[in-house]
Amino acid sequence: MLIIDTALQKRQREGRPIRVAMVGAGFMARGVARQICRYVPGMELVAIANRTPEKARAIYAEAGVADVVEVGTVAQLEACLEQGRPAITDDALLLSRAAGIEAIIEVTGAVEHGAQVVLEAIRHGKHIILLNAELDGTVGPILKVYADRAGVVYTVADGDQPGVTLNLARFVKGLGVKPVLCGNIKGLHDPYRNPTTQEGFARQWGQNPSMVTSFADGSKISFEQAVIANALGMQVARRGMLGPTVAPGTPVTKAAEWYPQELLLNGGPGIVDYVVGAEPGPGVFVLGTIDDPVQQHYLKLYKLGPGPLYCFYTPYHLCHFETPTTVARAVLFQDAALAPAGPMCVEVVTAAKVPLHAGQVLDGIGHYHTYGLAENADTTRLDNLLPIGVAEGCILRHDVPQDQVLTYDDVLLPEGRLIDRLRREQEEYFRVAYPAGAHTATQAVV
Numbered sequence: 001m002l003i004i005d006t007a008l009q010k011r012q013r014e015g016r017p018i019r020v021a022m023v024g025a026g027f028m029a030r031g032v033a034r035q036i037c038r039y040v041p042g043m044e045l046v047a048i049a050n051r052t053p054e055k056a057r058a059i060y061a062e063a064g065v066a067d068v069v070e071v072g073t074v075a076q077l078e079a080c081l082e083q084g085r086p087a088i089t090d091d092a093l094l095l096s097r098a099a100g101i102e103a104i105i106e107v108t109g110a111v112e113h114g115a116q117v118v119l120e121a122i123r124h125g126k127h128i129i130l131l132n133a134e135l136d137g138t139v140g141p142i143l144k145v146y147a148d149r150a151g152v153v154y155t156v157a158d159g160d161q162p163g164v165t166l167n168l169a170r171f172v173k174g175l176g177v178k179p180v181l182c183g184n185i186k187g188l189h190d191p192y193r194n195p196t197t198q199e200g201f202a203r204q205w206g207q208n209p210s211m212v213t214s215f216a217d218g219s220k221i222s223f224e225q226a227v228i229a230n231a232l233g234m235q236v237a238r239r240g241m242l243g244p245t246v247a248p249g250t251p252v253t254k255a256a257e258w259y260p261q262e263l264l265l266n267g268g269p270g271i272v273d274y275v276v277g278a279e280p281g282p283g284v285f286v287l288g289t290i291d292d293p294v295q296q297h298y299l300k301l302y303k304l305g306p307g308p309l310y311c312f313y314t315p316y317h318l319c320h321f322e323t324p325t326t327v328a329r330a331v332l333f334q335d336a337a338l339a340p341a342g343p344m345c346v347e348v349v350t351a352a353k354v355p356l357h358a359g360q361v362l363d364g365i366g367h368y369h370t371y372g373l374a375e376n377a378d379t380t381r382l383d384n385l386l387p388i389g390v391a392e393g394c395i396l397r398h399d400v401p402q403d404q405v406l407t408y409d410d411v412l413l414p415e416g417r418l419i420d421r422l423r424r425e426q427e428e429y430f431r432v433a434y435p436a437g438a439h440t441a442t443q444a445v446v
Contacts, residue, residue: 004325004328004329004332004333007042007328007332007333008040008041008042008043008328008332009041009042010042011042011043011332012041012042017041017042017043017044018042018043018044018102018103018327018328018331018332019044019046019081019100019101019102019103020036020043020044020045020046020101020102020103020104020105020129020327020331021045021046021047021048021049021095021098021101021103021104021105022045022047022048022049022095022104022105022106022107023048023049023050023092023095023104023105023106023107023108023114023117024048024049024050024105024106024107024108024109024131025048025050025052025055025056025058025059026107026108026109026208026211027205027206027207027208027211028107028131028319028320029048029050029059029107030059030062031319031320031321032045032105032107032131032320032323032324033045033048033059033060033062033063034059034062034063034320035320035321035323035324036063036324037060037063037064037065038063038064040324042328043324043327043328045063045065045086046080046081046086046087046100046101047071047077047080047081047086047087047088047089047094047095047098047101048060048086048087048088048089049088049089049090049091049092049094049095050088050090050092051090052090053070053088053089053090056068056088056089057070057088060086060088065086067085067086068085068086068087068088069085069086069087069088070087070088070089071087071088071089071094072089072091072094073094074094074097074098077089077094077095077098078098078099078100081098081099081100081101082100092113092116092117093116093117093120095117095121096117096120096121096123096124096126097120097124101126102126102127102331103126103127103128103129103327103330103331104117104118104121104126104127104128104129105129105130105131105157105323105327106118106128106129106130106131106132106135107130107131107132108132109131109132109134109211109365110132110134110135111132111134111135111138111139111365111389111390111392111419112392112417112418112419114130114132114134114135115135115139115143115418115419115422116418118130118135118143118154119143119146119418119422122143122146122147122150122152122154123150125150125151125152126152127152127153127154127155127327127330127331128143128147128152128153128154128155128330129155129156129157129323129326129327129330130154130155130156130157131156131157131160131319131323132156133156133160133162133220133223133224133226133227134223134365134389135389136156136223136227136230136339136340137222137223137226137227137230137347137348137389138348138387138389138390138419138423139389139419139422139423139426140154140156140227140230140339140340141230141340141342141343141344141426141429141430142422142425142426142429143422144339144340145429153329153330153331153334153335153336153339154336154339155326155329155330155336155337155338155339156227156336156337156338156339157322157323157326157337158322158323158325158326158329158337158338159317159318159319159320159321159322159323159325159326160224160317160319161184161224161282161284161317162224162225162227162228162231162338163317163322163326163337163338164284164314164317164322165182165184165228165284165286165314166228166231166232166337166338167314167337168284168285168286168312168313168314169182169228169232169286171312172286172288172312175288175290176290176292176295177288177289177290177310177312178270178288178289178290179232179270179286179287179288180264180265180270180271180287180288180289180309181255181259181264181270181271181272181273181286181287182225182228182229182232182234182270182271182272182273182284182285182286183252183255183272183273183274183275183284183285183286183287184221184224184225184273184274184275184282184284185252185274185275185278185279185280185281185282185283185284185285186221186274186275186276186281186282187276187277187281187282188215188216188276189216189217189218189221189243189245189274189276190216190217190218191217191218191351191353191371191403192217192353192354192371193213193216193217194213194217194353194367194368195209195210195212195213195366195367195368196209197213197216198212198213198216210364210365210366210367211366212366213366213367214365214366214372215366217353217366217371217372218240218371218372218373219348219365219366219371219372219388220366220372221274222240222241222348222372222373222374223348223372225241225272225273225274225346225374226272226346226347226348226374227338227340228272228338229271229272229345229346229374230340230341230342230344230345230346231338231339231340231341232269232270232341233269233270233341233342233345234269234270234271234272234345234346235268235269235270235271235272235345235346235376236271236272236273236346236374236375236376237259237260237263237271237273239349239373239374239375239379239405240373240374240375241271241272241273241274241374242258242259242273243273243274243275243276244258244259244275244276245275245276245277246258246275246276246277246278247277248277248279249277249279250277250278250279251278251279252275252278252279252280252283252285252311252313253305253311253313254278254311255275255278255285255287255311256287256305256309256310256311258275259271259273259287261308261309264287264289264309265289265308265309269345272346272374280313280315280316282316282317283313283314283315283316283317284313284314284317285311285312285313285314286311286312286313287309287310287311287312288309288310288312289307289308289309289310290307290310296308325337342430343377343426343430344377344380344426344430345376345377346374346375346376346377347374347375347376347377347380347385347387348372348373348374348375348387348388348389349372349373349374349375349380349385349386349387349388349405349406350362350370350372350385350386350387350388350391350405350406351370351371351372351373351403351404351405351406352369352370352400352401352402352403352404352406353368353369353370353371353402354368354369354402355399355400355401355402356369356396356399356400357396357399357400358396358397358398358399359395359396360395360396361393361394361395362391362392362393362394362395362396362411363392364392365388365389365391365392370388370391370406371388372388373405375405381427383407384407384408384409385405385406385407385408386405386406386407386408386410386411387423389419390413390417390419390420390423391406391411393414393417394411394412394413394414395411395412396410396411397409397410397411397412398410
């Protein structure tokens with residue numbers, strides 16, 4: 001990554017900073033804006049879109065940017081770009097359509113709206129940087145197909161745990177060591193948490209209660225590990241992952257003791273999983289293996305243990321601090337931090353958080369009705385399971401008991417949604433590209 005700062009400095013000297021726009025004005029967007037505007041030479045945040053433009057204006061103000069113009073048309077936005085004046089708008093599609101913007105950062109966590117923004121940006125030749133694992137974990141593979149056709153980079157952001165994990169996995173593979181488990185360190189996992197129980201914590205940190213709930217109830221970790229699996233061709237050991245809990249403060253270097261070795265050393269594609277209680281949290285780790293006895297000797301000398309499983313870890317993830325790095329990788333080097341490598345390997349399916357009743361309209365991720373569980377995509381398809389990324393707004397056909405996993409047969413889908421069309425396209429595209437029996441994570445040929 002050290003080459004990126006040099007490349008950005010060159011763009012700054014040449015007076016050609018990367019022009020990036022952002023959709024969303026929540027907690028994470030606030031950090032991204034501050035980082036780009038104050039600390040990243042060679043990059044400019046030229047516009048922010050949010051349903052409430054004043055929140056976008058406030059984010060700019062906190063980052064020390066004044067003279068912000070509210071715009072309502074593409075022409076007005078492009079005029080601001082020519083004049084070097086930052087813009088705000090309540091129409092996110094303007095950012096996707098305006099000439100002169102090289103990349104879009106999507107940081108809403110919304111699936112339907114995020115899909116609309118991303119698809120429109122791809123159509124207009126813009127690179128996509130997601131702080132929206134929910135979107136990637138629902139229709140990432142087909143969005144990647146669209147991006148490849150358009151010649152743009154589609155990537156989940158570095159800094160979030162999936163991006164940090166992929167950086168680590170690429171490093172481990174570069175050593176000649178095979179990653180067999182990609183893990184995430186959590187401090188809490190309780191599927192029955194809701195925005196009411198999490199309100200105090202959210203207020204303490206200035207976050208959205210539903211977003212905090214998605215961390216606590218396991219939905220977020222399911223999406224994060226699913227997108228890693230889809231990038232590396234991995235699976236889950238079982239629905240919901242193994243998710244061992246260890247004594248607080250247990251070092252992650254002991255991770256090889258927490259998972260069945262026969263599962264990791266069977267020559268398979270490897271798995272994604274998590275642990276609760278280990279340190280350093282909230283970091284990420286990779287368990288890898290190598291058959292070469294000489295290299296095993298060196299790894300033991302370098303204090304990675306006797307093998308056959310070796311633990312590599314990153315002790316932190318810095319979220320918005322590292323997002324500009326992903327922008328630069330995409331724009332300057334056409335390199336994705338993390339993207340699906342083919343069809344879905346792992347999905348996030350919908351489980352009932354509470355007893356649900358016929359006629360209820362399901363609420364969103366991190367709310368009161370449902371939580372997400374990681375499941376292998378083949379099982380999801382075979383059992384017609386309902387992805388949680390499409391569950392919001394669905395109407396229940398009948399009562400569903402607590403903890404039951406929902407299927408498409410349990411619900412009525414809202415009409416006219418882009419996300420449902422993309423799901424159908426995704427299934428059809430990869431059914432043709434990868435016939436039955438050939439489900440792999442090989443790069444799709446577009």
